[in-house]
Amino acid sequence: MSSFTRRRFLSISAATLGASAAGTWSTAGLLDASTAPGEVKQIPTFCEMCFWRCGGIAHVRDGKLWKFEGNPRDPQSNGRLCPRGTGAVGAHYDPDRLRQPLMRVGERGKEQWKAVSWDEALAFVAERMNKIKAEHGPESVALFNHGFGQRFFQHVLKTWGVINYAGSSYAQCRGARDVGFLLTYGAGVGSPEPTDIKNTDCLVLIGSHLGENMHNSQVQEFAQAVERRASVIVVDPRFSVAASKAKYWLPVKPGTDLALILAWCNLLVQEGRYDKDFVAKHGHGFDKFVDAIKDNTVKWAAEQCDVSPELIVAAAREMASHRPATIVHPGRRVNWYGDDTQRSRGIALLNALLGNYGRKGGLFVAQGISMAPYGLNKYPEHARHRLDGAEADIYPFADEGITTAIRDATVSGKPYPIKGWFVYSTNLMQALPSEAETIKAIQNLDLLVVCETMPSEMAGWADVILPDTTFLERHDELLTGFGRNGWAALRQPVVAAPHEQKPAWWIAKELANKLGIGDCMPFKDLEEYLKVRVEKSGHSWEKLKTEGVIMAPHKPITVEEGLELEFGTPSGKVEFWSDQLAAKGFDAVPKYTKHPEAPPGSFRLITGRAPGHTFSRTQTNPLLHDLMPENEIWVNTATAARLGIRNREYVQLKNQDGVLSNRVRVKATQRIREDTVYMVYGFGHSNKLMKTAYLKGASAGQLNSSYRTDPIMGATSIHTNFVSLVKEA
Ligand code: SF4
Known part of the structure; x- marks a missing residue:
């Protein structure tokens, strides 16, 4: 990349933060991980600070994580990481991380905990799961998941009998797009x-x-x-x-x-x-x-x-x-x-x-890449059907699980009760619309397990919290990617977990043992599993460990x-x-329907992303917090003047349902329409254990109390709320 191009990249990626994203280096000897004691080891792995999954190289000095940079061999990073990827080091050192398994001692949601051993935590989870199975059937436990670590949770739970699982990446993000393209071209868009x-x-x-x-x-x-x-x-x-x-x-x-x-x-x-x-x-x-x-x-x-x-x-x-x-x-x-x-x-x-x-x-x-499967077990047949998706005929064109359909069934108990939730790496309190409905559903549960790296709002409601490792401290399933070339990438630990955190695959395997289905994870550890897959595919395991990526031959695209x-x-x-x-009774060609306008004195709230944070997952990361400690509410300059609100003044936002946000700073700007306000979502954390991010900025998720569901495939809206600005007393 020429220096000019690199500058352009920075000006686009970091214009709102003034953050530097890119790293440059010579590739000579870069991937040699066998350095002498005291020197820097460079270990490839792929990033999970968001779900683009860029290949990076961790630099580890004297056993301590020093920096994380792009892997030049990797097609997602091309040797450069974004600000969050570079800031992944902060995720490892984050002082707010969950450190050991916790069990609730008080009322659900009161956030009173006792530290327990892994054995005690998982034995409790297995016992509650078996009780739900005996009383309601295994379909009454559901999994909410996000991210790459979910793979073996899903495998173990499906082996045990779970059929309802969903990620908010579908109905709360890209699902409508994929279905729109699928209906038109016969293929979704993908990532x-x-x-x-x-x-x-x-x-x-x-x-x-x-x-x-x-x-x-x-x-x-x-x-x-x-x-x-x-x-x-x-x-x-x-x-x-x-x-x-x-x-x-x-x-x-x-x-x-x-x-x-x-x-x-x-x-x-x-x-x-x-x-x-x-x-x-x-x-x-x-x-x-x-x-x-x-x-x-x-x-x-x-x-x-x-x-x-x-x-x-x-x-x-x-x-x-x-x-x-x-x-x-x-x-x-x-x-x-x-x-x-x-x-x-x-x-x-x-x-x-x-x-x-x-x-x-x-x-x-x-184009993709073909990698041999390990050869894991098949899943049992079920008399019941899933609660969501095409099978349930609620959303006829849904081709993945629908989070809010599982939540609705948990509230109503229909068509059958849902009594247990496993929540892996997703903060449902911010990701799903209507916090009130999520809380209502939680109150119907006999078991709520949250596996997370951070004490998120969702973790605050759990019966049992299982502390996950960050991506830098674990193996995960092999990544097989689609692009101009197919590729496979390895995630491997570059440093040890700092406390009692365990990798997701290990937690899933231990839980399988407690549930009496240990045979479904028939390998000693994930390294063994990955090695089998890579070598069965005709590739060198040692080479992948040092290079991080296998590229498939190019085919016409x-x-x-x-x-x-x-x-x-x-x-x-x-x-x-x-x-x-x-x-199915829908328009064969899209038709425009007018949406309601903001009532007088209110503004349409639209939301978006910032280059320095991912959803509600990164606000306590000390490096990323430093880049952007809180969000702002963008308000047109003329609107702000009319309301008597100054630039950088704090206000609260009140939506049409009376939901009042935490205080948030005004960015008065001509860069937005007068009838609209905008903020980055993921901020305004209300869990006190997230010390760095607690009550910093406002939560867009909390203000999304009024939503519509796409009848074609179940996506839930995020831009259907109106807010007024409330001046601080
Ligand atoms: S956070 Fe940035 S570097 Fe990491 S996967 Fe996402 S885009 Fe890539």
């Missing part, structure tokens, strides 16, 4: 998103703030695209860092994105600027699609979105002029208004009109490279008209 940003000539970001939303390799490519002077079009009520790189910024009224997308589609068709060859060869139901969107004119969209018609037209012509090297980014955290699958389908269709599927500079077709396009939809084509949706 990392197969967007050929480094070769694109035009990147369209709809509510996606790349750079603040720090997905390392994608932001690196964004920097390259900006350096090449690729056109950037940003649709966002807020002038994000990405918007500052844009040729066109469309500050739409929140909730109107689909109106804009449909008008863009209509304009491309009416002006004949779409890819006619692609549509003729690969499109299904195009004429019906054209008829369905014919009234979505530019004039109509301009009124809905509150942006000028000229801007809408100019942006559409810009993206058409670069096709097929134009990308309308699918986004990632897309659960905004409860109708997000149709908006994502609109984005998928706009991309289809641009003919960019499987094209250089467009959406490439990601674009038409330009010889790829033949295939679509896994029922028609075998790109479905402009979806018979699947129509058969």
Whole structure:
């Protein structure tokens, strides 16, 4: 990377924090882990500070973790980490970490604990699980999970009889996008998103703030695209860092994105600027699609979105002029208004009109790597069906578990009771909408186990807390990734856990023993398991330990490279008209529905991410806390003046249901619409054991008390709340 490019990367990734993200080094001798005593050992592993899973190299001096930098061999990092990855050292040394197993001694939620041994904690969990099984059946225990450590918990619990498991990464993040694309192209988007940003000539970001939303390799490519002077079009009520790189910024009224997308589609068709060859060869139901969107004119969209018609037209012509090297980014955290699958389908269709599927500079077709399985047991058959997803026919197109469906069943006891929750590495109190409903569900449980590194709000409600290691202190399942090349990456411990924390696989294995199903983990330790998988696949275990990554041979990912396009939809084509949706009573072509406006004196609360923190997981990390100790509420300068609120003054936020936030500092700025306020979520922690982060900033999760659920696949909204600003007394 040239120094200029590197500067561009920094300016995009860290513009709001002034943080340095990238590390540079010579690769000569870098990966030699056999250094003499007293010297620095360099051990590859992959990062879990977020779920981009960049390969890094830990530097360990005299047995102590010193620094963590990017692994040049790894396609997710390309030798550079983002601020959080660099700050992973702080996760290891975090003074607020959970240190030993804890059992509740007082009332649930009062946070009174006694320290116990691992044996005592796991024996208690196994005994309660068996009691629930005897009284209600094994399906009455559910697993909420997030992150890579979940793998063996899920395996053990599924072997024992659990069928209900879900991660908030689906219904509270990317699920609507994946289903929208699946219904259109017959394939979801996946992670990392197969967007050929480094070769694109035009990147369209709809509510996606790349750079603040720090997905390392994608932001690196964004920097390259900006350096090449690729056109950037940003649709966002807020002038994000990405918007500052844009040729066109469309500050739409929140909730109107689909109106804009449909008008863009209509304009491309009416002006004949779409890819006619692609549509003729690969499109299904195009004429019906054209008829369905014919009234979505530019004039109509301009009124809905509150942006000028000229801007809408100019942006559409810009993206058409670069096709097929134009990308309308699918986004990632897309659960905004409860109708997000149709908006994502609109984005998928706009991309289809641009003919960019499987094209250089467009959406490439990601390739994977084949690694041999270890050969673990199969799971038992069940008489009952899952509570969520397509099987339960609540959300007919859900293809993963739905967290809130499990929560609803825990409250109602229907169709069968849920009496035990295992919660692995996810702070449901911040991740799920309506804290009140989560608490109501918790009160119906006979067992709540939380496995975590931090004393999160969720841990505060647990009966038993099991302290997990950080990713730097453990092995995990082998990562097999999809991208321009498939790859496999190794996670291995680089330092020992500082207290009595144990790796997730070890906890799962010990629990399996206590449950009498120890045979389902038929290996001494995870190193043995991983070695078997790697060697069965024909690769060298020793080489992987020192290099961290195995790359698969390159296969064609674009038409330009010889790829033949295939679509896994029922028609075998790109479905402009979806018979699947129509058969279930949904719109075959997305239709725009107007969302409620903010009542007088209130503002639409929208939320986002910062490059220095991940969800609610990193606020106590001393290095990342130093970068960004609290969040701010962005308020338009004119609005602030009208309310008599000064820049950097603290206020509280009160939503339409009367929920009052912790105090949060005002950022008065012209970079946001007057009807909208914005903050980064994950702050405002209320667990006193998170000493560094306790009551620092406001919690967006807490203010998300009013939400809508997408009837197509179960995503729950995060942008359906209105807040007023309450001045401090
Ligand atoms: S994007 Fe950053 S935090 Fe996420 S895995 Fe990569 S380096 Fe780690």
